[in-house]
Amino acid sequence: MNRRSEAHPRTTSRVFAPLLTVSLVFAACSSEVSGSPGTGDAGAPVPTGMPCEVVRTLTQNCVTCHGARLATGVRNHLLTREELLAPSAVNPAQSYLQRAILRMRNTTAASMPPNTHLPDSDIAPLEAWLAAGTPAAECSTDAGAPTVDASYVPGEDLPCEVQQLLSSECTSCHSSPPRNGADISLLTRADLMAPSAVQPGATVAQRAVARMTASAMMMPPGGNLSAARIQGFVDWVAAGAPGTNCEAPVVDPFAAAEQCTTMRTWTSGNRGSASMNPGQACIACHSRMRGPFYNFAGTVYASAHEPNNCNGASGASPERVTVEIRGADGMTLRLTPNSVGNFATRSTVMMPYTVRVLVGDRERRMNTPQMDGDCNTCHSQAGENDSPGRIILP
Numbered sequence: 095m096n097r098r099s100e101a102h103p104r105t106t107s108r109v110f111a112p113l114l115t116v117s118l119v120f121a122a123c124s125s126e127v128s129g130s131p132g133t134g135d136a137g138a139p140v141p142t143g144m145p146c147e148v149v150r151t152l153t154q155n156c157v158t159c160h161g162a163r164l165a166t167g168v169r170n171h172l173l174t175r176e177e178l179l180a181p182s183a184v185n186p187a188q189s190y191l192q193r194a195i196l197r198m199r200n201t202t203a204a205s206m207p208p209n210t211h212l213p214d215s216d217i218a219p220l221e222a223w224l225a226a227g228t229p230a231a232e233c234s235t236d237a238g239a240p241t242v243d244a245s246y247v248p249g250e251d252l253p254c255e256v257q258q259l260l261s262s263e264c265t266s267c268h269s270s271p272p273r274n275g276a277d278i279s280l281l282t283r284a285d286l287m288a289p290s291a292v293q294p295g296a297t298v299a300q301r302a303v304a305r306m307t308a309s310a311m312m313m314p315p316g317g318n319l320s321a322a323r324i325q326g327f328v329d330w331v332a333a334g335a336p337g338t339n340c341e342a343p344v345v346d347p348f349a350a351a352e353q354c355t356t357m358r359t360w361t362s363g364n365r366g367s368a369s370m371n372p373g374q375a376c377i378a379c380h381s382r383m384r385g386p387f388y389n390f391a392g393t394v395y396a397s398a399h400e401p402n403n404c405n406g407a408s409g410a411s412p413e414r415v416t417v418e419i420r421g422a423d424g425m426t427l428r429l430t431p432n433s434v435g436n437f438a439t440r441s442t443v444m445m446p447y448t449v450r451v452l453v454g455d456r457e458r459r460m461n462t463p464q465m466d467g468d469c470n471t472c473h474s475q476a477g478e479n480d481s482p483g484r485i486i487l488p
């Protein structure tokens with residue numbers, strides 16, 4: 095195993111973890127320049143020279159591979175305006191920005207990020223910037239000390255679905271104070287219950303429904319959110335927008351305490367079994383002690399800091415769990431953990447790989463490409479090599 099000698103791009107991700115959680119704050123445009131171009135104070139790549147919305151898309155979706163350190167197989171940085179405007183190697187008649195848009199819009203396996211179809215709202219800012227002639231702009235991100243500004247987080251007196259819709263689709267403009275030309279904040283129930291200035295007799299919440307379902311003057315601008323996406327919001331408004339607490343507030347699962355959720359432990363030492371030594375690094379021990387050879391193996395848990403030998407989460411019940419390992423060429427392996435959360439396979443994919451853990455329509459993603467398939471070496475109880483802890487259920 096070569097895990098420690100490989101130059102993994104994961105150092106970047108560690109520095110980025112706090113930034114991703116404040117992506118909404120990123121959208122706060124200002125004309126100040128902070129930090130040195132291209133890097134934050136800890137070397138974290140921060141795209142510069144472009145509007146905040148573009149910075150946000152690149153930061154959330156691209157810099158793990160196209161950042162200061164390029165992931166395997168990647169040849170172009172996407173960190174500065176100059177890098178985006180440079181002629182691309184693939185087609186010198188097109189800039190990397192144009193290529194980026196083409197790749198993000200692509201519906202084939204060649205999409206960027208690989209095998210992901212980003213929502214319109216992530217792509218539109220790049221297109222708008224290109225259409226405007228890519229004027230140089232600065233976005234103050236203060237990467238050194240990201241602070242979460244509570245004024246951008248929707249109020250806790252809203253149902254979760256409403257909170258989630260607002261924070262993912264609306265509060266980049268309808269913040270407090272509103273930005274990008276928006277005239278109102280959409281953060282709290284009080285904001286939504288306020289009388290509409292546009293339509294007397296209607297509340298802002300009713301206007302919000304109207305604007306999300308309109309065929310013209312759509313919200314978010316250029317939106318077209320699916321009916322399913324906005325259903326929770328529509329139902330809530332139809333029910334009179336009752337004050338409710340979000341029952342599942344957004345919490346950091348890696349802040350969880352140490353515990354063995356199943357309260358069951360493997361006690362048979364190194365007796366060979368597919369349920370053996372959950373949580374321990376399978377491949378490392380097997381190569382030391384002549385166990386069977388695997389290319390990928392690990393354990394899925396219900397919470398983030400479970401001890402070794404504690405049985406993990408069943409891959410079959412109450413809902414089917416899938417660990418999807420995606421190779422650099424887009425080929426995937428789909429594994430179902432066993433009753434103690436262990437999974438292992440001799441099959442392989444083209445390195446480096448990324449991962450999604452899927453349950454129903456929920457997922458947790460490892461976007462940082464890795465070279466070593468021995469998941470639990472990094473996903474230990476505390477988390478090694480910058481990993482945040484165990485592989486957990488979404």
Ligand code: HEC
Binds near residue numbers: 168193197207208
């Ligand atoms: C998981 C790693 C990964 C992520 C994340 C990623 N890329 Fe890439 N990108 C690659 C690899 C590998 C290549 C080179 C192979 C290829 O072109 O498919 C590449 C190449 C490119 C190229 C140059 C090739 C061309 O067609 O001109 C562009 C432009 C690009 N990516 C844009 C993006 C954008 C924009 C994002 C984010 C929205 C992104 N990438 C996210 C891995 C990644």
Ligand code: HEC
Binds near residue numbers: 311
């Ligand atoms: C990219 C910025 C942006 C985003 C994102 C955005 N809005 Fe707006 N919004 C505006 C602007 C600009 C206005 C004022 C001009 C107008 O009314 O079109 C506005 C006005 C509004 C108004 C008040 C005007 C009226 O017709 O009553 C409502 C309600 C509204 N938006 C709802 C939403 C909702 C709901 C979302 C998310 C699903 C959203 N907006 C996302 C920019 C945005």
Ligand code: HEC
Binds near residue numbers: 391393
């Ligand atoms: C501390 C060492 C050690 C660790 C950690 C370990 N194993 Fe093993 N494993 C062994 C040894 C030694 C054998 C072969 C001896 C035997 O079969 O009794 C083995 C055998 C196996 C077998 C073959 C069983 C059979 O029926 O022959 C499976 C399956 C297996 N391990 C899965 C795993 C998985 C999955 C993990 C990680 C969650 C893991 N092991 C972690 C030492 C280990």
Ligand code: HEC
Binds near residue numbers: 107391417470485
């Ligand atoms: C060399 C270390 C390393 C190895 C090996 C590794 N990971 Fe990761 N993993 C990380 C790091 C670092 C992160 C955090 C950054 C990120 O999400 O990309 C992470 C994040 C994750 C996440 C998302 C965390 C979250 O938010 O819940 C999942 C899921 C995951 N890994 C699954 C796996 C699986 C499955 C394997 C084995 C097939 C694996 N990882 C192997 C280092 C590793």
